[in-house]
Amino acid sequence: MAGFDAAVAARYDRFCTTPLGHYVDTVERALLARQLALVPGMTVVDVGAGTGAYSLWLAEQGARVWAVEPSAAMRAVAAAKALPPAVTLLEGRAEALPLPDGLADRVLLQVTLEFVDDPTRALAEAVRVLRPGGRLVLGLIAADGAWAAHYRARARREPAGVWARARFFTPEGVAALLPPPPPRAQGGLFTGPEEFTGEEPARTREARPPAGARPGFWALAWDKP
Template identity: 35%
Template sequence: MALFNKIAYRYDQWYQTPRGSCIDAIQKKLVWDMAEVTAGERVLDLGCGTGNYTLELARYGCVTTGIDLSAGMLAAAKSKADAANCKIDWIEADFLKLPFASATFDFVLSVTAFEFVADPRAALLEAMRVLKPGGRVVIGVLARDSAWGDLYRKEARDNPDSVFAAARLYSAGELRELFPDCRCIKGGLFVPPGPPEIEVVEAMALENMGQLQYNNSNGQIGNPGFLVARWDKPFDKI
């Protein structure tokens, strides 16, 4: 994707700001809690970008592969992995035509990438194909019905060249309908988009309350900015 090539080397800069670091920590906790990763597993990160999650998986002891359509993003990811001495396979490929045999991976992850896939259901079917029986797919997406969703839509309106101009944001129902038998959906990111900046302690208190209300009410209370879903592949499926 040419648009992502242009922003590859400044993509991580936001995560180095106080707010960006806080948001990253919130999203990662939701993802890792849902993923239940075990060291030694063979893992595929779909839409790995600059390797934000891929490197953590490798450091944890997983046999890790990162897939992305953007050569620029992959170059940035490889540079970071080399500097950290992390062994990761980086492959430029399409979600809809993964270059792997069926039942290859124990775990397939995708975070903030399905927003940019032309056929998300077909992409999820392909992810399930390369998943081993008993494995799981975890997908994290930007939520449409939230203050963050409003911000992304405004950015898309104000700047046609923004990556969000091509993004599809999701409701929990739409995410669940991508594939039958979704095991679970959790929501988070109740910290509002800035400005003004808020203290980390205040932000986490707000986040914890929002997650508690939303996830304990089966999504009936609150509007999270980030959704995480999990699908498990039955043991009797190839």
């Protein structure tokens, strides 16, 4: 993932400590947790593991985690977090996972598909490393939501930045790239960055979204036959 340098890694971790970042992180983890349905002892592949935040979270729930990340800068930040023995950090791309067939009970791509060069190949690799009956879970920035609009505007302002190469998906678009059955989708993040005035109003809106509100984030689950 070209462009994911040390500065980007630092900004990502800082964002999660802000009120807006904390709201986003809390909502997304809750949606992903429901879709993952983890049981202690499961093997999970975290594709596009970034700075290791989700790998640590998965390990805290008792998972054995293979954290795959192409960016050396991101891996360095993750390694500096003193990852527990349950997490193995690997260099690798989503389109060519350095792991054997049928290894994983779960594969997680959290805001990863947006940045891969070949989404179809990345999903095929995720399916390959899943065992039969295993589950692929994707966290997606909703293509028609306020957050995707925000990042598109940012890309126009920063044409050399990482968001300039991002692509955004709908659940239907991802379903077209996967074998049957279609993935199950749960949406959330109903407060966009420009609407955010604090965590409490955002939580209230999350619990009772207005009629017609569009989610900013999708958590998809696909079970391998």
